[in-house]
Amino acid sequence: MPTNITISRSIAIDATPAEVFAFVADPHNLPHWAPRAVDTVEPAGGTWLFRSGDTERHVIVRTSQEHGTVDLISPEGPGVYTRVIPNGTGAEYQFTLFFPEGSSQDAVEAQSTVIEEELETVRTLCEA
Template identity: 55%
Template sequence: MPTKSSSRAETRTTSIDAPPEAVLDLVADPHNLPRWAPGVARAVRPDGDDWLVDNGEGETRITVRVSREHGTVDLLAAADPRLGAFTRVLPNGDGSEYQFTLFFPGDVPEDAVARQMAIVQDELRTVRTLCEPA
């Protein structure tokens, strides 16, 4: 069903051979962002209820909203919580499925969306590598 939104949603997912709790523990802790999303966060530090994320070019303030009950971890722009990455960890057999959704304004060029989602795919592979037993 069409919406009146001018945003485009893109979702990627990966299966992980680890329990949902292990995946949630990794992605829900902002200190871990540099480990699995180094392009977004080279360093992270708490600032009140928010987090300051340094991407190497400057700092961005984010809000991390976690619901362990629902398996969600949202990494949101502190200035506008409608913007950010919306993620969810789901049980999948003995393992997990990690879903990652970004919204893009309707006028973002297709190649820019494709580049960003390729980065997301790399991040998802890194989450899988960090969570699965060696």
């Protein structure tokens, strides 16, 4: 039986799946569309170093262009799992975030708002 709370959202984007995938699969783009989560990103051996304020965390960025998946796996806790799929002449970007066990409902609701803003930003940047 699942124990973690999750948030799953998706957004339609008027850009090809290949264009959306290329954008979200590049960790360097994270500060542009998820600035509350990541200030800077840099490669660090087999992981990426994500910085936000004074916080640093190593993240494995696992991508599959064939399957349209971009997963951000953190040793400190549950990860983020995303997928780009065809939607007519455009794409659908699906985003699922797992919360650590014991997360408050207020934290989940606040993060849900942030995710919706981030997805809107991805759409805006990919459609530009």
